[in-house]
Amino acid sequence: MSVINNANPGSHIPSLHFIDRLVNRHFSKKNKSEEHLPLTAILSSNMPDYLFIDEECDAQGEFKRSTNPEKKLRETLFFWKETGLWQQNEEGIKAWSEFSCDDNLGERITQTLFKEKLDIVDGTGIEPLLRGMALFLCLDSFTFAGGNFFKSTEIETIVGKYLPPRSGNDTRLTINSSETATFANYGLLLGFLEQVTKDTLVVDPTRLIRPAVIKILKNSDAASEMPVEEFLIQLRGILPVIDGGAYRCTIEELIRSKVKDWKSLPEHELSASLSQALYRLNIEGLIFLVPKSDAEKTMQLNLPGNKKRPVSHIRFGVEK
Structure with missing residues (x-):
């Protein structure tokens, strides 16, 4: 059942934020608790009855009970637990790291989703x-x-x-x-x-690729400039939805089956979405996009104003 359908488990983002904060607070840098947070504690301690009282009354004049909020919290908990967003055992769930927080929830979800190969065409969940x-x-x-x-x-x-x-x-x-x-x-x-x-x-996938870019370049020689082709191979491995990635190529084939005159970009050009993200990280100073006239492989960034920018190497800048 699709996670983007608002009637299905995993679709309620406010519940996801709420549960994740509880889990992170339990395993905070202050506590560094080794204990898992019981699922019963999450459901019983954080779902007081007054949250489920509807504004309308029944035939007897009693306020109706709304089951939807209770359902959403429970469904969200079990969906993302089974997806692997948190550590789990028979006792409950626990954050993977003491550094888990609101700011990196999107990054942690992305890492979880791309950890295993999915059926991007026929899959009906995530x-x-x-x-x-x-x-x-x-x-x-x-x-x-x-x-x-x-x-x-x-x-x-x-x-x-x-x-x-x-x-x-x-x-x-x-x-x-x-x-x-x-x-x-x-x-x-x-x-x-x-x-x-x-x-x-x-x-604009700037926030999507930022953690992956940091990971790739931090693992390389800090003083060296990584060839753009090598960089893209590693980036595709982490994020298979970007240019040349396995999921991306599959989706492009689906597009061509529907729009007969649709064409992928030439091999030496990056999509506007990836170009924009890399250029923004360059402006930020996180990376430096280096053009070398004698490089074996040079890619063209497609930027606003129909501007092209060549890049042959990428170097790590200063992490903000």
Whole structure:
């Protein structure tokens, strides 16, 4: 059952934030508790009855009990526990690190989702979220370079334009109106999207790739400049939805099956989404994008204003 459908387990982001904070607080740097937090403690101690009292009364004049909040918290807990977001044993759950916090929730979710190979075409759980996000990373028109922003209510139409209705195994590939809001909110949480105005979004994976970029370059020789081709190979291994990644290539094949004249970028060019993210990290000073005229391999960044920027090597800057 798709995580982006607001009726399904795992779709309620406020409950996810709430539970994650409880788990992180339990394993804080002050406590460094080795004990797992019992699931019964999460459910019983944090779901007082007054939260479930509806504003409407029944025929006897008693306030009705709303089961939806209780259901969402329980479903969210078990969905993300089984997905592996937290350590678990028979006693309960526990944060993977004392440094787990609100600021890195999106990063931790992404690491969890990409830890194992998923069926990006026919999967119906977390896969529709990643399938849709990989699609938007392909669409240069919805980046700052493309200049087109979009509303969450338009996601259904955009996805329907580029993906076929069904896979060869009859899995629904489109996103319907009951899924667009959750899809957009997960896109913001995980760093695939950014909010431009109250109602509009843009594709910008800067926050998505930032932790992976740090990991790759920190593991390399700090004084050296990594060839861009080697860097991209490692980045694809961590984030298979970016240019040349396994999931990305699969989604591009699906697009071509629906839009016959759609073409991937030449091998020497990066998508506008990845170009934008790398360029922003360069401006930030986290990385330096180095062009060398004598380099064996040079890639072109596609930037706003139809500007191209060559890069052959990437060097680690200063982590902010």
